[in-house]
Amino acid sequence: MRPPSSEAKVLPAAPGLMPRLQGAVRGGLHKMQTLLLNLRDTAGAQRAMLSSCAEGIISIDRDGRILSVNRAAERLFGYLASELLGRNVTLLIPERLRPRHARQVADSGPLDAGCLRGAPREVPGLRRDGSEFAMLLSVNAIEGSGGRRFVAVIRDISERQAAELALRDSEERLRIMVDSVADYAIVMLDVHGNVASWNTGAARLHDYQADEALGLPLASFYAPEDVDEGKPQAQLREAIAQDHVEDEGWRLRKDGSHFWANMVMAAIRDTSGRLIGYSVVWRDITERKQYEAHIQHIAQHDALTGLANRKLLDECLAQALRGARAAGRHVAVFMIDVDHFKRINDSLGHPVGDQILLAVSQRLQNELRSNDVVARMGGDEFVAVLRNLREPGEAQRMAARLVASFERPFKVDGHELHLSASIGVSVGPGDGEEVAGLLMTADAAMYKAKAAGRGCYRVFSEDMREEASRKLELETAIRQGLQAGEFCMHYQPQVDLRSGQVHGMEALIRWRHPQRGWVPPTEFISVAEETGLIATLGAWTLKRACRDARRIQDSTGQSLTVSVNVSPRQFLQRDLPEQVQAACREVQLDPRSLMLEITESSLIQDGEEARRILMQLRAQGVRVAIDDFGTGYSSLSHITRFAVDQLKIDRSFVRDVCDDAADAAVAQAIIAMAHSLGIEVVAEGIEREEQLCYLRTHHCDQGQGYHFGAAVSAEEFVAQGLHLPRLLPDPRSAALF
Numbered sequence: 001m002r003p004p005s006s007e008a009k010v011l012p013a014a015p016g017l018m019p020r021l022q023g024a025v026r027g028g029l030h031k032m033q034t035l036l037l038n039l040r041d042t043a044g045a046q047r048a049m050l051s052s053c054a055e056g057i058i059s060i061d062r063d064g065r066i067l068s069v070n071r072a073a074e075r076l077f078g079y080l081a082s083e084l085l086g087r088n089v090t091l092l093i094p095e096r097l098r099p100r101h102a103r104q105v106a107d108s109g110p111l112d113a114g115c116l117r118g119a120p121r122e123v124p125g126l127r128r129d130g131s132e133f134a135m136l137l138s139v140n141a142i143e144g145s146g147g148r149r150f151v152a153v154i155r156d157i158s159e160r161q162a163a164e165l166a167l168r169d170s171e172e173r174l175r176i177m178v179d180s181v182a183d184y185a186i187v188m189l190d191v192h193g194n195v196a197s198w199n200t201g202a203a204r205l206h207d208y209q210a211d212e213a214l215g216l217p218l219a220s221f222y223a224p225e226d227v228d229e230g231k232p233q234a235q236l237r238e239a240i241a242q243d244h245v246e247d248e249g250w251r252l253r254k255d256g257s258h259f260w261a262n263m264v265m266a267a268i269r270d271t272s273g274r275l276i277g278y279s280v281v282w283r284d285i286t287e288r289k290q291y292e293a294h295i296q297h298i299a300q301h302d303a304l305t306g307l308a309n310r311k312l313l314d315e316c317l318a319q320a321l322r323g324a325r326a327a328g329r330h331v332a333v334f335m336i337d338v339d340h341f342k343r344i345n346d347s348l349g350h351p352v353g354d355q356i357l358l359a360v361s362q363r364l365q366n367e368l369r370s371n372d373v374v375a376r377m378g379g380d381e382f383v384a385v386l387r388n389l390r391e392p393g394e395a396q397r398m399a400a401r402l403v404a405s406f407e408r409p410f411k412v413d414g415h416e417l418h419l420s421a422s423i424g425v426s427v428g429p430g431d432g433e434e435v436a437g438l439l440m441t442a443d444a445a446m447y448k449a450k451a452a453g454r455g456c457y458r459v460f461s462e463d464m465r466e467e468a469s470r471k472l473e474l475e476t477a478i479r480q481g482l483q484a485g486e487f488c489m490h491y492q493p494q495v496d497l498r499s500g501q502v503h504g505m506e507a508l509i510r511w512r513h514p515q516r517g518w519v520p521p522t523e524f525i526s527v528a529e530e531t532g533l534i535a536t537l538g539a540w541t542l543k544r545a546c547r548d549a550r551r552i553q554d555s556t557g558q559s560l561t562v563s564v565n566v567s568p569r570q571f572l573q574r575d576l577p578e579q580v581q582a583a584c585r586e587v588q589l590d591p592r593s594l595m596l597e598i599t600e601s602s603l604i605q606d607g608e609e610a611r612r613i614l615m616q617l618r619a620q621g622v623r624v625a626i627d628d629f630g631t632g633y634s635s636l637s638h639i640t641r642f643a644v645d646q647l648k649i650d651r652s653f654v655r656d657v658c659d660d661a662a663d664a665a666v667a668q669a670i671i672a673m674a675h676s677l678g679i680e681v682v683a684e685g686i687e688r689e690e691q692l693c694y695l696r697t698h699h700c701d702q703g704q705g706y707h708f709g710a711a712v713s714a715e716e717f718v719a720q721g722l723h724l725p726r727l728l729p730d731p732r733s734a735a736l737f
Ligand SMILES: Nc1nc2c(ncn2[C@@H]2O[C@H](COP(=O)(O)O[C@H]3[C@@H](O)[C@H](n4cnc5c(=O)[nH]c(N)nc54)O[C@@H]3COP(=O)(O)O)[C@@H](O)[C@H]2O)c(=O)[nH]1
Pocket: 492, 506, 507, 508, 509, 520, 521, 522, 525, 541, 565, 566, 567, 627, 628, 651, 684, 685, 686, 687, 704, 705, 706, 707, 710, 711
C-alpha cells in the first residue's frame, strides 16, 4: 500500500466502516485469486490446444524474433522449439524471398482495433535440411502490451500442390491428345447439352472454331430432319438412361452441308452419381457409307442393265405386298420373257444381245410408272412389280400396253429388230400371299402366254393355280428332301462297244419321297431349274457322284469315268469350275475320270460365259459331253467352238435306228461327224440287241441302255461286275448290218 500523500485528507472514521472495508478487501482478494487461477487454466488450455493443432503456429515480435512455436511447426520445419525461440523467422524463409518478407513486415501499417488479418497465401517454407515445401500461410498481427506481434498459421500443402500439378499435367496431356485426334470430333457438353469443350477434330469436321461452337446446343450439329424429330434431345435422354448411346446419322457443317457420322455419347457423372455433362465422340464415315452403298447397289442390281436383281426384287415385292394389304390395294407382278431371245443372241452375238437386253430394260422402265420396280431375273427374263393398284384391271391394261410397246422396233448397233414379249400377270394378295407365291403364279401365267403363241399376256387364273402350287410344293419338298437325305445317286453302265467292257457310268439322281415313293427326275429337275434350286441340288449331285465314283474305282480297281448331268442354269453358275475342283479334290478323284453332260442349250444362252467355264474345266482335266445330241440345234459350230469331248446320240434316234432310215441317217451322220473331229460317240437308250448290232457296225464307241442295265446303286453297280460279253452280239451277225 502506498503511504497517503500529504494532500490527502484523513476523515474521521464513521462507525462500523472499518469492518466493512476489511470485508470488501477480503472479497476483492478472493475474486482476484479466482481470476488468476482461471487465467492460469486458460493459458494452459491454450497451450494444449496449440500443441495438438495440426497447423504449425509461430509467433514473432515486430523484429521477426520467434516468440513461440507449436509442435506442428517443429515437425514442419524440422527444428526443435528450443532451436527456434529467439531466432529470426527469416531462418524459415528461402533466401530469395527474405527481402519481400522484410518489406511486408515493414509495411504492415496500423492495425484495425489492435488486429490485422492477413489473407492466406501459398508460399514456400524452408526446412532445416534446406529443402523447401509449399505452405499455406496466414499471418495475423496483434497489438499487445508488449508491442506488435505476428502469429503465423502454417499448413503444409505440398501434397495437395503436387496432386494439383499432376492433375494439371494430365489434363494438359489429355487436351493435347484430344486436339491431336483430328479425325474425331471430341466434344464435352454441359448438363443442358450445350458445347463446353470442342477439339480440333470437331473444328475440322464442322468448320466451327472452338470460340464459335462453345455454348451452342448439340442440335446445332444435327441435320434439320433429325432436329425436327427431336433426335438430339432423345439421345441425351437415352445417354442418361443407358449411360451410353451409339448412333449413325447425318451431321451438319457450318455451311449447311452434311456428312455421315458415327457417334458415341456417354453421360458423365460425379462421384455421387449426379449428372455433370456428356462426352460425345463422332467421326466422318461418309466415305465408308458411300462404299457400303456402292457394294449394296452391286449386290442388289443387275450388272448389265442396272435394274434390281432377284434379291432386291424379293425385298421390294414383300414391301409392296405389305403396303397393299395395309391400304386395301393391290400389287401386280409381271413375269416378262423376251421371245426367242436365244436365237437372236446366237445369231447376232453376245455383245449385241447385251445391248438388246439393255434396250428392253429401258423400254420397260419408260412404259412403267416411276414407283414401279423393274428387275432382271437373269437371261431374257424380267419382272415388274406394280404397286398400289386400285383394282386388278389396272394390271391388265398395263400388261396390254407393255406388249404393245414391243411393236416398236428396237434399234441396236445398226440393226432394227422386231421383238415380242410374253407376259404373265399375277395380282396380290389374291394370287399369292407371299413373294414366292406371286412369282410362281406370274410364272405360270407367263408359260400360258408362251403356249398361246407368244407376244401376248396372260393373267393368272385359278385353273393355273394347281400347277403353280404343285411347283411351289415341290420346291419346298426338294429342299426338305435334301435336308432329310431322301436323295441318292444311281449309276447306269456305259459300255465300250468294241470290247464289251464297262467303260464308265452315268450318274442319275433318284428321290425316294417318304409319301410319294420314287419321284422321277423328269418331275423335279425342271422345277429345280425354274426356281434356282438346281444350284443346291446340282452341287450335292456333283459331290455325291465324285464320292461314289471314287468308291467304285477303288472296289473295281478300274479307272471308270463318271458322267454327271449338269443342267443349263447350273452350268452357267460362275463357280462351277471351283465346285468341280473341290468335289474331286475332296475324294481325290482324278478330274480326268469326270465327264460333265450338258445340253446344247447351256452353250447357247451365254456363249462367252459357257466358253470361259469350259476352258476352266478343261484346264482341270475334266471332260464334257453334249447330251441328247440331235434333238436341239445339233450345231457343228457348237462342237468345234466349244471343243467338246463326247456326243451322246439321243435315245429317240436309237429307238428306231434299225427301222427308220431317217433316224439311221442321223445316227450315222453324228458318228461320222464326231469321229472326223476326234470326238467319241455314246448311243443312249439301247434296249435291244439289233440296235446294239447296228451301232457297233457303224462304229459307235460306247452305248448305254436297259440292254446293258438300268441305273442301280453304287453297291449294286460294283456287284454286277464290269465284263458284259454275253450282251454283245456275235460279230458275224453284226456284219449283216
Ligand atoms: N441335271 C440333272 N439331270 C438329271 C440328273 N439325273 C437325271 N437327270 C435327268 O433327268 C432326266 C430323266 O432321267 P432318268 O429318269 O434318270 O432317266 C435316265 C435313264 O434312266 C433313262 N434311260 C437309260 N437307259 C434307257 C433306256 O434304254 N430306255 C429308256 N427309255 N430310258 C433309258 O434315260 C435317262 C438318261 O438320260 P440322259 O441324261 O439324257 O442320258 C434325264 O434328262 C436326265 O438327264 C441329275 O443328276 N442332274
